[in-house]
Amino acid sequence: xxxxxxxxxxxxxxxxxxxxxxxxxxxxxxxxxxxxxxxxxxxxxxxxxxxxxxxxxxxxxxxxxxxxxxxxxxxxxxxxxxxxxxxxxxxxxxxxxxxxxxxxxxxxxxxxxxxxxxxxxxxxxxxxxxxxxxxxxxxxxxxxxxxxxxxxxxxxxxxxxxxxxxxxxxxxxxxxxxxxxxxxxxxxxxxxxxxxxxxxxxxxxxxxxxxxxxxxxxxxxxxxxxxxxxxxxxxxxxxxxxxxxxxxxxxxxxx
Amino acid sequence: xxxxxxxxxxxxxxxxxxxxxxxxxxxxxxxxxxxxxxxxxxxxxxxxxxxxxxxxxxxxxxxxxxxxxxxxxxxxxxxxxxxxxxxxxxxxxxxxxxxxxxxxxxxxxxxxxxxxxxxxxxxxxxxxxxxxxxxxxxxxxxxxxxxxxxxxxxxxxxxxxxxxxxxxxxxxxxxxxxxxxxxxxxxxxxxxxxxxxxxxxxxxxxxxxxxxxxxxxxxxxxxxxxxxxxxxxxxxxxxxxx
Numbered sequence: 492x493x494x495x496x497x498x499x500x501x502x503x504x505x506x507x508x509x510x511x512x513x514x515x516x517x518x519x520x521x522x523x524x525x526x527x528x529x530x531x532x533x534x535x536x537x538x539x540x541x542x543x544x545x546x547x548x549x550x551x552x553x554x555x556x557x558x559x560x561x562x563x564x565x566x567x568x569x570x571x572x573x574x575x576x577x578x579x580x581x582x583x584x585x586x587x588x589x590x591x592x593x594x595x596x597x598x599x600x601x602x603x604x605x606x607x608x609x610x611x612x613x614x615x616x617x618x619x620x621x622x623x624x625x626x627x628x629x630x631x632x633x634x635x636x637x638x639x640x641x642x643x644x645x646x647x648x649x650x651x652x653x654x655x656x657x658x659x660x661x662x663x664x665x666x667x668x669x670x671x672x673x674x675x676x677x678x679x680x681x682x683x684x685x686x687x688x689x690x691x692x693x694x695x696x697x698x699x700x701x702x703x704x705x706x707x708x709x710x711x712x713x714x715x716x717x718x719x720x721x722x723x724x725x726x727x728x729x730x731x732x733x734x735x736x737x738x739x740x741x742x743x744x745x746x
Numbered sequence: 747x748x749x750x751x752x753x754x755x756x757x758x759x760x761x762x763x764x765x766x767x768x769x770x771x772x773x774x775x776x777x778x779x780x781x782x783x784x785x786x787x788x789x790x791x792x793x794x795x796x797x798x799x800x801x802x803x804x805x806x807x808x809x810x811x812x813x814x815x816x817x818x819x820x821x822x823x824x825x826x827x828x829x830x831x832x833x834x835x836x837x838x839x840x841x842x843x844x845x846x847x848x849x850x851x852x853x854x855x856x857x858x859x860x861x862x863x864x865x866x867x868x869x870x871x872x873x874x875x876x877x878x879x880x881x882x883x884x885x886x887x888x889x890x891x892x893x894x895x896x897x898x899x900x901x902x903x904x905x906x907x908x909x910x911x912x913x914x915x916x917x918x919x920x921x922x923x924x925x926x927x928x929x930x931x932x933x934x935x936x937x938x939x940x941x942x943x944x945x946x947x948x949x950x951x952x953x954x955x956x957x958x959x960x961x962x963x964x965x966x967x968x969x970x971x972x973x974x975x976x977x978x979x980x981x982x983x984x985x986x987x988x
Contacts, residue, residue, distance in 0.1 A: 497851035501837070508839040571835040576896065579801040579829035580852040581821050744804035746758075 494582050495590040502594025506560050512602070515559075519552035519606050523613060538618055539708055545610040546628055546704045549603060553636045556602055558659050561595050561643035566652045574745060585737040588644065592733060595640050603633050627718055628707040634725040635701035639663055641732040642696070648740045665691070666698035696728050747815070748904050748935045749777040749800065754809035756795055756959075769795045771959040773809070777937050777952075782930050784946035785939040786977070787956035788985060793939040794832055796956070797908050801829050813904065825853065828897035832908040832939075834889070838882035842873055842892055845881060846899060853900045867895040871925065887918035894925055905929055907938035911945050923949055943977040955981065957988045 506512060526544035530537030568574040568591075577587055607629045615621055642662050646655035665672075669692050676688030700721045703713045754773040757766050770792045777783045787793050798804045800811055802818055811818045814826065836845060843864060850860040868874045871891040881889065890910065897905060910926075911919045919942070926936050926949055940946050946953060953970060955963040962984045963970055967977070974980050 493854055494852050497848060501840075501848050504844075505837060505839060572831060573835060573837060575798075575801070575803055575831040576829070576834065576836075576849065577852065578803055579824065579827070579831075580849065580900075581824040581854075582852050583821055742805075745798070746804065 495586050495593065498577070498582070498587060498590025499594035499597060502564055502591050503597045505564060506595070506598040507601075509560065509563075511559060511563075512556060512598070515552050515556050516602060516605065519548045520609055522548040522552075523606075523610055527613070527617075538614075541613065541617060542625065542708045543704065545613065546625070546632070546708070549606045549610060549629060550632045550635070550704070552606065553599065553603055553632060554639055554663060557595070557599060557636045557640045558643050558656055558663075560598065561640045562647045562652050562655045562659065564595065565591055565644055565647040566655070569745060572745075578745065584741050588648070588737055588740050589733070592641065592644055595644075596637055599636050599640065600633070603629065603636065622707075622710075624707045624710075624713060627713055628703050631701040631703055631718065631721055634722055635698055638666075638696050638698065638701075638725050638728055638732075641729045641736075645732050645736040645739075648736050649743065662695060663698065666696045667702070669695055669697045670699055697724075700724055747776055748779050748813065749775065749937060750812045750815075751775045751796075751800075752810055752812075754796070754799065754811060755807050756792075756799060756804070757807045769959050770799075770806075773956075773959075773961055775954060775961060775964070777935060779935055780930070780933055781951040782926060782936045782949055783938070784950035784953045785937065785956065786941060786943065786946055786953060786981065787939075788941065791956040792959040793956055794908055795959075797829075797906055797939060800906060801827075825900060826903045828900060828902035828905045830890075830893045830897040830905075830907045830910055833913065834893045836881050836889065836893070836896075839880060841878050841880050842868065842884075843877045845892065846895060849896050850899045855900070863899060863901070867898055870898075870928075871895045872921065887914050887921075890914060890918065891921065891925075894922065898929075902934065904935045904937065907936065909940060910938055911940055911942050919945060943981060947977050953977070955984055957984055960988075962988070 523541075523545050526541045529544070530540040533540060568577070574587070578584065611621060611625065614625065639659065643655060643659045646658045650658065672688045673692045676685045676692070679685055679688070706713050751773050754770055754775075755768070756770040758769055759765065760767050773796065775796075785793055785796070795804070799806050800813070800818065802821070802824075813823050816823050837848075840848065846864045846867065847860060850863060855863065868877050871894055873888060873891060873895070876884070876888070881892065884892065894907070894910065897907070907926075910922050914922065923945060926938070929936050947967065950967055952965060953963070953967055954961055963980070970980060971977065
């Protein structure tokens with residue numbers, strides 16, 4: 492346990508001493524600031540715009556951080572051969588991977604906390620009250636980011652950073668469209684299409700499960716049952732992805 | 747016996763057509779307790795491949811390795827091994843002390859024990875004055891020395907060093923040689939690879955010569971040399987005949 496913690500803390504330390512993190516954070520805050528200006532252009536809908544863009548900023552920049560920092564940190568260990576010094580210690584490979592993952596999650600948690608903090612302060616200033624369901628939306632965004640990070644780790648155990656980045660981004664985009672895939676398969680009359688879309692639907696993460704941004708902004712209630720279901724789905728998906736990553740990582744040669 | 751390899755073979759597949767390249771060919775090697783063993787050979791002979799298999803970084807195609815009589819698949823044997831990779835890169839955002847502390851945690855050492863050990867090692871490798879400096883500001887020689895300190899953090903019985911003297915100036919090499927001799931005095935076994943033959947001649951008890959993945963010679967330095975003037979003569983003869 493102490494070994495996993497040491498690797499996680501070291502990963503976190505590396506991430507927060509990296510400049511890319513701060514530039515992404517800066518742009519997220521900039522986008523929230525810009526939403527206030529943009530909101531003034533509309534009549535009576537300013538708050539909706541601010542909430543919409545604020546949640547979108549947390550989600551988009553969180554995803555970028557998850558992908559870029561996530562992939563970079565695992566690949567760098569292999570590329571710069573710092574992993575030699577870890578694997579040659581009494582640390583199993585799956586502990587290493589788990590430590591890396593937890594370190595990234597810790598980094599993401601801090602990032603999301605900073606962005607959400609700024610967002611909620613902005614809302615309190617504008618609305619003079621706080622809608623608790625905004626926190627539900629942030630919570631699910633965080634779970635989505637954890638899933639994306641797990642996917643990024645999976646790809647970086649066997650691929651280069653550029654390819655891993657593209658794959659992860661692709662999964663992120665498709666992950667938001669899996670419902671459409673299912674509908675498409677149901678309407679199609681070609682058997683192969685039905686099988687392929689069905690396979691993709693169950694195989695790829697359904698990231699729309701984590702998206703309640705629209706509902707929250709338009710004051711449509713979201714039950715805690717739904718939130719817990721989505722979180723459980725996320726945890727299950729992450730577990731499977733990490734197990735597959737560990738199997739791949741255990742077999743590879745570090746040349 | 748500290749290290750025993752039996753029929754160790756490693757095949758790499760390179761390029762688009764997955765051409766087979768034999769990096770190690772049926773290697774049978776024994777390293778005895780308390781000795782300094784020099785593992786020499788030209789570039790690309792398979793020295794680093796051997797060390798990586800021993801450390802569990804890559805897996806052999808066939809054959810096996812035992813350390814202290816236990817199979818290397820058991821990661822607990824690494825409690826007693828220290829390793830310095832070739833031309834190591836380290837986390838350059840860490841200070842010397844943070845760096846050593848990180849690795850000591852991987853051995854599960856307690857806080858007091860870690861602090862004591864880190865101070866001791868910083869003294870040994872002569873880096874006490876820069877312990878709070880980030881590694882990005884270190885010179886090549888200083889990095890090599892902090893690398894050795896990292897390999898000794900667990901007070902290992904076996905120390906494995908990959909090209910510890912390469913890319914160092916004469917002062918740096920002398921310092922590393924002193925450290926290796928001191929480890930032997932402490933009763934540790936040192937297994938290191940090198941192609942700087944003068945260093946090997948100066949400190950090794952036994953030598954193994956690897957050419958094209960095959961072990962050509964192994965034995966005590968005096969016995970191997972025979973009538974020859976230096977290790978370099980033997981080295982060149984073997985390479986020519988290979």
